[in-house]
Amino acid sequence: MHAVINFVISIWVPLVCMLLIVAVLPLVAGYIVLMERKVMADMQARLGPMRVGPHGLLQPIADAVKLLLKEDIIPEEADKAIFWFAPLISVTAGMLAISPLAVGPWFQIADLNVGLLFIVGISALGIFGIVLGGWSSNSHYSLLGALRSAAQLVSYETAAGMALVGGLMLAGTLSTREIIAAQSDYGVWFVFAAPVGFFIYVVASIAETNRAPFDLPEAESELVAGYMTEYSGFRWALYFLAEYTNMVVVASIATTLFLGGWLRPFAGTPAFNFLDYLPTVLMFVVGGYCFYRVPKQPVQIQKTVLAAVGLGIIVAGAILAAPLLAPSGSLLASAKPGLHGGFWFVLKVGSYIYLFMWLRFTFPRYRFDQLMRLGWQFLIPLSIVNVMGIGLALVLHRQFGWSHWTAFPLTILLTLAAAGWLGWAGDKKEREQAVAGEA
């Protein structure tokens, strides 16, 4: 029996996952957009999409249909072949980067031994799509957007890469699966061992995905839509898809490397085993809320859809509960890591993306020179200090036999002191420049 399961897992699961990624990722991106609009509406004292489906639940599908039906305009002066091809590069890069990610122990297409390196390398290729698209549009706005994008990605890729190096030193491997196993062995997620590294990665990943407050390449109020200005219809949607795919990718990297991947919080502590029931409870609460809202929907079809959604969520909650209730050792009980791992991974990725949205609706936008200064004068030096700090902690632990509990707090404090000094020195320099500028 187990042999059969192993066969299925080794051959068919990757294939199914691959199909799922190509077929479902656009849908997921659509629903992230819906989530973003709902979060934005919540923060801005309004409702957001409410008309297409109950609570706007079918809005992404309507949007996708609209974008597919729209006329695909290629400007007269554009370099047509490149203009046509550029969005595909971005999308392909984003989708490829998903493949080595392990969404729970069951759902992974390829467990590459250079997994993280592969993701970082492939997703960096997406910039070609942006630069080529901006250049081939033959428009000043697009060109400026593409230039900004190129400069920004190159600078922040460095900081993000260095932040990842810190985590990789702790894990000692590039395989996504083994990184999570390493965190399981350590007993803490790497975010607690390298908080500064996590912070750098958060900032750099926002910049890398062109999200506010670093959304300069597509800064709406300045460059209209940046590199996408001349795009319309489905080609524009492809850029959008690429952007949201990249968000999923960076959120997954952060989850894998810093937030314990598919591990439950306090996975190693039996006292917290009640958290295993949290997924089910959450699902039941959300499903129950759907049913509570059913009578308040104005139209019969919306009532039906919302009831179906609620039922689906409750069934999912029941599926998550089933392994817990099954007798231990049975086949069903052994499904627990796979199902629950997937849940925790998705929850963490969702929280990370929520953080992105929260920042986007709170902060104004950086100016280009400020962005570059932040990247080169603060984040990159800090990420190097962070790598040295983690190195020091590992040396203290391995060579001198210090315990984790003394080595890591010490180096974290040192790194934070360096961060404080960098920030202070940067501010001082800025003030001096301002004074010099006035004089």
Next chain:
Amino acid sequence: MADQRIPFATHAESTVLGADEIILNMGPQHPSTHGVLRVKLRLDGEKVIGSECVIGYLHRGVEKIAEHRSYTQFAPYVDRMDYVAAVSNGLGYCEAVEKLMGVEAPLRARVIRTLLTELQRIASHLFWLGTHALDIGALTPLFYCLREREEILKIFEKYCGARLTTHAFRIGGLQYEAYDELEKDVERFCQPFDKRVDEYESLLTENRIWVGRTKGIGILTAKEAIDYAASGPVIRASGVKWDIRKAMPYAAYDLYKFEIPVGKNGDTYDRYIVRLEEMRQSRLICLQAIENIPTGPILGKVGKVLKPPPGEVYHAIEAPKGELGYYIVSDGTTQPYRVRIRPPSLINLEAFDKMIRGHLVADVVAIIGTLDIVLGEVDR
């Protein structure tokens, strides 16, 4: 490209583009030029080395129209100039004609005029704050600002039936008697309002990004501001204490106590602080006004057909955006011989080129925003 010569009006000294310069055409269709302003930017990379504002896309010939309308008929047209602050426009026009005719509105009318105009100033500044923050990339303040502005527009709607182009006043006094709960509505709006302004401040004032984007951007010194004849918050942020409400009181402003906030550096940040403080001061004026609205008639002694004696008059008020002046020449008939309007937006916009030189493309929208222009008023 080498021998393609592009003339550029603002750079008289060199009308030919350098090798690494480009011309960026911003507008008239652009998300953040506040209407149909068109700005031609001469860029070196992202640095602005010259600019030219092209206006007139919203020109409707308001001044010419005035010559073919009677004094009363023209009043609604002025609402369409600065459509974000229609009440202030109406106040300026009505008072100018009253001055020309030598009549004065009764005290009750003047107090209600002051009250509504100050509400309008708050509404205009709220709209400015929301869009300015949006230009700089903060998406959320816009909705909070519009939420508060909505309250004011509801008061206008209750008072005169219109929200935007109100035509609230009438030459000689008021068109409508105040409705019963006017004081209550204004108080309900004003009481929590300073807390709300604090809320906007908590989102922006101390925010590192906001400070970085606004401090030292678009500096206008006091002398330059005077030379450009700037007015309103733009000149006050440069440290010049010039406010027509205090300098040449009109309506009922001499009855109320309020401060004139002034800035120091004349940069975008100071203009932001000055406008926020002005909202607080306007709130205080409103609260003082509703304390005691005198009773009495709302219309002075004006005939059904207005026939001012021949002569000319210049009357300026402190509109939310600056000095709004009406110069009216009468030839003794029922129609004005000539109406000339001094729109604060246009005069403030003149300083744009001075302010933008040497800054980056991103600062263009910050400076357009901080000037608080409305194209309906610039182009008339």
